[in-house]
Every structure is written in structure tokens, then in C-alpha cells.
Amino acid sequence: MDIVDKDPLLYKIVRPIISFLFKMIYRPKIIGKENIPTEGRIVLAGNHTNNFDPVLIISSTKRCVHFLAKDELYKGIKKIIFKNMGIIPVNRRVKDANSLIAAKDFLNKERVIGIFPEGTINRTDNTILPFKIGAVKMAHDTASKIVPFVIYGKYKIFRKSITIEFFAPFEINNNILDEENKKLMDFISEKLKNKKV
Secondary structure (H helix, E strand, C coil): CCCCCCCCHHHHHHHHHHHHHHHHHHCCEEECHHHCCCCCCEEEEECCCCCCHHHHHHCCCCCCEEEEEEHHHCCHHHHHHHHHCCCEEECCCCCCHHHHHHHHHHHHCCCEEEECCCCCCCCCCCCCCCCCCHHHHHHHHHCCEEEEEEEEECCCCCCCCEEEEECCCECCCCCCHHHHHHHHHHHHHHHHHHHHC
């Protein structure tokens, strides 16, 4: 995937429009957006509740967020749109090294990566699904900070019923990535459990 030095033009055009419409329709509560640094390489990582989650995230920051998304969406006319929005396709049928390489290339250019470590929308009764290691791996390999987030509530039209909360950035200093991945998962899981009390 080609990495350009400037944010995608389509993203710059579309983000303010999508953000305005989304906030008008869903009226999300955004907490802790000051925890997203205004510059530098950052991995935004948190739980996945709905197809609208990426829109909620891009509505929370003016920085260009490059999401990892399943490659099934990266076809036909959608491929042109998603490519010009800076989205990174992931082949979930195999261990896709190319998507990790592309994400790390973006981070090495001081960009923002958005990732849902669960790998899919959580449609179970569990608080969270097991995390894949990609978020921790790319942060570790590029010396990027992770900004954890939690999304809770429901997407209801014209109701203040959905919330996203960002937490303080932290670095991956432990080379045992499985341990760091579990720490990230446990942190987000605990925050979600607290919101359900």
C-alpha cells in the first residue's frame, strides 16, 4: 500500500461533513479527547460494538485516523473510496502480515492508526472478545503510544445514548507482547464493566 506524506484529500473533505451529520443524528458523548495527542504516532485501540464505531472515532478528533478494515469491504467502487480515505485492508482469513506492515509504515510517518483488537463486532453477551495482538505489536515495533478507548451505550437516533471515552496514552515497554496484549484487554474490559455497574 502506497503511503503518501499528506492526509488523504477525500478524508479532509468528507470528515467534517460526516462528523457534523453524525453528531447531529446520534449526539454522542465524547470524553477524554484531550488524551489524543495533536501530533506524533498513535494507535487508538478499543472495543468494537457497531459498524458506526469508526465514524464515532473520526468524529472525536481532527486528526486523520487510518483504520484497519476487513478486505471484503475493499472491493469495487468501495475500494476507490476506502483507499482514498487511507483505510488499510486486512485479510482475516490468513495471518495478514501486509496489513501490519502498512500500518507500521503509517505510524513511522507520525500518523494515527485506529484498530479494534477484537477483530470483529462483539455480538456476544461477553464484555469483550479476546484481543488479537496487532495493536500491541505495531505500537511496540514503531515506538508508538497506545490511546485506549471504550465505547458503551447504543446508537439511537436523536438520543444521547452512545459514549466514547479515551484514556491516557501509554507505551509498550515490555518485550513479552502477549502480556502487554492481556494488560490492554484487561484495562478496557475493566473500564467497560465499570460502565455497566
